[in-house]
Amino acid sequence: MKSAEIGLMGLGTMGAALALNIADHGFDVAVWNRTTQKTRDFHNDAGGLQDKVHPSESVEDFVAAIAKPRAIILMVPAGDPVDEQIAALRPLLDADDLIIDAGNANFHDTNRRARDAADLPYLGMGVSGGEEGARFGPSIMGGGKRAHWDRVAHILEAISAKYDGAPCATWMGEEGAGHFVKAVHNGIEYADMQMIAEAYGVMRDGLSMSPAQISLAFADWDKGALDSYLTEISGKVAAAVDPKTGKPMLDVIVDAAGQKGTGRWTVIEAQHLAAPIPAIDAAVVARNLSSQRDVRALGEALFGAAPQPMDGITLADLEGALIAGKIICYAQGFEMINKA
Ligand SMILES: NC(=O)c1ccc[n+]([C@@H]2O[C@H](COP(=O)([O-])OP(=O)(O)OC[C@H]3O[C@@H](n4cnc5c(N)ncnc54)[C@H](OP(=O)(O)O)[C@@H]3O)[C@@H](O)[C@H]2O)c1
The missing domain is CATH 3.40.50.720 (NAD(P)-binding Rossmann-like Domain)
Structure with missing residues (x-):
């Protein structure tokens, strides 16, 4: 053989x-x-x-x-x-x-x-x-x-x-250089995903857009500078409907994110290196915060869950913010790799 x-x-x-x-x-x-x-x-x-x-x-x-x-x-x-x-x-x-x-x-x-x-x-x-x-x-x-x-x-x-x-x-x-770069790469992806989630939140709560409209916005952005796998699937995810309830799928999924750890490792190592990566750090913090559902429910009881309208923001503004955020989180990740 x-x-x-x-x-x-x-x-x-x-x-x-x-x-x-x-x-x-x-x-x-x-x-x-x-x-x-x-x-x-x-x-x-x-x-x-x-x-x-x-x-x-x-x-x-x-x-x-x-x-x-x-x-x-x-x-x-x-x-x-x-x-x-x-x-x-x-x-x-x-x-x-x-x-x-x-x-x-x-x-x-x-x-x-x-x-x-x-x-x-x-x-x-x-x-x-x-x-x-x-x-x-x-x-x-x-x-x-x-x-x-x-x-x-x-x-x-x-x-x-x-x-x-x-x-x-x-x-x-x-030694571990390959796994180090992979972890930072994952950290960058955490930030990318968090920014997409926040853009979704602005569209849903701030601009009162329907899931179908949000899906179209992502699909439109995917044709421009934001063209990427994550933008593409975000459009599809926003349009998905739960077959059991007929509601938008995103509304029936518990909004608490876990993590396998590579984003957290990135943030910990960034502190050791004194490498500023606030976009990635914010993404890990957001996941941690999202998982504290009891605390968030207490906050909602105190302050209400009513969406805050965001007048004056356009979809072009949001697209520009996402492009800027993407450049920033990549730059932070690469600079951290340089420092290491
Ligand atoms: N999934 C992704 O998108 C992705 C992307 C990049 C990197 N990774 C990494 O790739 C690795 C594998 O991920 P995966 O998604 O392929 O995992 P998976 O689907 O859960 O498969 C794990 C494999 O490891 C075997 N295994 C588990 N414990 C073992 C043990 N103690 N000794 C020997 N074999 C053992 C399992 O064998 P049995 O069939 O016997 O259970 C199975 O074949 C992980 O480190 C993961 O973080 C995953």
Whole structure:
């Protein structure tokens, strides 16, 4: 049997999409998942890519299926699962085999793991773009020894998104640099989303616009400088109707946001670096505030929930504010990366 050029552990949402992307670009990929049925289902559903996907039901078989020196991507939840998988793999690996953590690890953990690995090859890799990106072109931020990145760069560049023909995959620096940049990137996205939510709030409460009108405004903005995935889906989300109640979907969703942590990490690190990122900070604060529903209900009882009309604001003003806000939050994020 032909050896796989790379291995991937963890066939969840991101891992499955990334493995298919790798296979789609002509690379043979060995796969393993903790729950074996998922490995079988994944291979069965791989369609025309089945020949490129090499499923294994044990970690030993998985390691044996990969060409030496091996490269293995971990796509499991950040935290203990990563340490567990590294511990399970190391005794089976040779000294020049490379482990790549492609989950959303805290970069401090990646720094620690890189140091624990000492001379053993280890990369921490941020992957952006969600499931769709992982399947058809993620942006990839690598951290570790440059020589280790270079070993797998041809695969990672091939599967990545392209901007003006250039791959959106690069080496960011030593140890946790890739995961650091990924976290700040997520922080920027938190700010982008918060500003969209606030523009929605102004349109709904300040300008008394209907969901259909709000949807049209986003769709219109998506044709201009705000053209982006987030603007596009905001238009679709604003127009969505809850089939059970017939109400706008946004009105029936509890307005309390959680977070997986990368935005919070960004804000904490910004404080350590004395890097001012108020747009990102405000977005994390807004999420925290949103989740305090009891306190907000008390406030509503005291001050009322009546929307405040915002006379004199036009949709062009709002679009301009969003463009300015977007530039500002990107600039703050990039400046933080520069400082780090
Ligand atoms: N979803 C996104 O849009 C996105 C975007 C960028 C980055 N990420 C990051 O990518 C990573 C994976 O996310 P996901 O959305 O693909 O997660 P997911 O769909 O929940 O899949 C998690 C995968 O990890 C496996 N797993 C969980 N705990 C494990 C353990 N202790 N040992 C071994 N395998 C374990 C699961 O195996 P079982 O089948 O056995 O449960 C499953 O295959 C996370 O770090 C996430 O933050 C996600």
